Amino acid sequence: MSSPITEGRRFRAYTTRHLDELLERAGLSGEQRLRARAVATVLPFRTNAYVVDELIDWSAAPDDPMYRLVFPQEDMLPAEDVTALAALLDTDPRGPRLKAAAAAVRRRLNPHPAGQLELNRPTVGDSRLQGIQHKYRETVLFFPQQGQTCHAYCTYCFRWAQFVGDADLKMASNDIDELVRYLGEHPEVTSVLITGGDPMIMGEPVLRRYLTPLLELEQIESIRLGTKALGYWPQRFVTDPDADATLRLFEEVVAAGKNLAVMAHFTHPRELESELVADAVRRIRDTGAIIRTQAPLIRSINDRPELWSGMWRTQHRMGMVPYYMFVERDTGPQDYFAVPLARAFDIFREAYSQVSGLCRTVRGPSMSADPGKVCVDGVAEIGGERVFVLHMIQARDPELVGTPFFAEYDPHAVWLHDLKPAFADRFPFQ
Template sequence: MSHAAPTDREDTTGPPPARPAPEQAEWDDWRWHMRKRVNTVEKAREWINLTEGEERAIAGVAGRYRWSITPYYASLMDPDDPLCPVRQQAVPAADELLEFPGAEVDPVGDTLYRRTNRVVHKYPDRVILLVTEACPVYCRHCTRKFHTTDLQGSYFRDDEGGAYDEDLRYISEHPEIRDVLLTGGDPLSYQDGRLEEIVAGLRAIPSVEIIRIGSRFPVLLPQRITEELCTMLSRYHPVWLNTHFNHPKEITPESAAAVDRLLRHGIPVGNQTVLLRGINDDVATMRRLMTELLRIRVRPYYLYHCDNVTGVAHFMTSVEKGWEIMEGLQGHITGFGVPQYVLTTKIGKIPVSRPSFTETPDGGLLLRNFRGQELHVDATTHPITETDAR
């Protein structure tokens, strides 16, 4: 699908915004950031010089899509450039209100596989547990935009604050479930005590081997990753955390410190980047992102093709663009720094990287490396079928 590149290049150059200057103790307190989130035009003007287009978009999404930005994440935005990669992920855009062919509120099928108020059981041995609708920043490219930011919508059948008895019972009655991913919204929006109740409930189920947390707090508000949180989570190992760094600009001393705290408490950190038009859809940016992630000891996990979600489709690239980026990564950076390129669908996550080989008429393989060099190997060297194997 082809969409026009962003064109909001209105001149916003002017006096720099008088950005808030809190005390260091306030800046280090994640609760302060949550209380002071940017969610009005007036608050946004404290951080950036809004364009007329951005102001119209903010008015246009009112009553449909929530938006808020933590002061920390706002501090990463270029005050004068509406195409700043951080700003595009956080500030509403007019394209969110456009209609795109094939766009759906739930293209990945969460609602099709929902078994309780919170449990989504798509894969044989694992489920997701929808913890909350709340996020510190409502990312404009969110796959669950209907669930987390549509003011009239939710995937919850009942209120999110209700008891977890039904959800935990479902998991315990299905012993094939060995892996539970807490997601939402962002589970770390909850206070430590409430979060621990959920994690402890899962850990009490003998068949649950792995607990994962999907959270963008390390990116959007790394101050949330406190020593107390990490100590609490470490009581319930094995616990893993997956996050979403989408641009090198998001890798800061604060986010690196948050990752370090998680790792020092035995919590591995993986990254699931979303391929986003105008933000990271070029080889140089993606290569830098992956190498910077390795530097702070975050393992690149997935490169998600942007889902065709209502209100999000303007961020989509072509699959061919994804192939171009993957080929620009493979061989140019260390192997474990190359994520798996996937398309998320109603039938699951489908790897869509272009193969680096073709079968030849003689039953062999024609191999192609990252430089484009080719090598033919015959069936006696590398048998394709098991009957031919030594």
């Protein structure tokens, strides 16, 4: 799929400055382009030449799933909001009224679900630590300042608020010493997840600055890097100027006795087709790192079981470990992308039934909700009542991990807060 020219060229980003031209390439009319650009005043837009030239089937746009994965759609927001924003964008594109209107829409979109801005941030004395989250006992998340962007933004991203230029909505830190001090005070933490944004947007010298101090901590057993780079810019591990140096850094992490896990996001099978991806996967695995794969279930992009079973088989064949199918989170354009929980389970079950046991390392469909990761195990009839069967994969309260519970069956429910407890007055985590 990729050519030598593609493999060797340098990274080129496309932002809102290029959006109208790209939307025209998709065959949109002037009014349609204006309304899509209005959505991009609220939700962030960024893509790159590899995604545009290698992954999107422009003959099928705007219905192509890879196009929908990265380009704004006018029905991602309420029609009245899009109309108001489009009018302002058309008459005063740089005015304060447009900025204020876009900010007001963002606030209604639940920019930080599951309390990720406040509830999960640890404190030292009376101060909340910046760029650190500690939701589960054994795991701390760290958001490096220089990793607060991506090679391309997914339209469904639950961390979209990181990318809109609002300092009040951003989680980030450039103080690795503060993280090390916090870990020293919390010996129960054995795993650090470096996320963002995308930490693989950072060059090797910056990435090294964040990783090296963690290698001195005996308590840390694993380091995870959450990244979409394998799908959106596999050159990062193959032909980028510091690709080799980055892989040597991975080898050093493994040699220090740490489990290094690249948490790779693959949302659609097309992201796995390039020879560049196969090369990148081989090079990463040769360092001793493990690649675990995960993605949300997204309506109109990957809501068919054969897509998931195909992805899992391909990932397994390439030496990656299928890890999670997530439910689209309650933020941003959730109404546009969400799949009802009942349908989500049917898709997962059918896909799961089509793969061998070696692919069944994957878990889901899982909701990363305020109390923890809630897995939908199925639909059952108990005592004449149809119910969802659920359990906690992870929990703020470790005692709840593995706890099964029941919710009244609702074919329209898309998130935990849509459910009502069955056979009890409340859920175990309430």
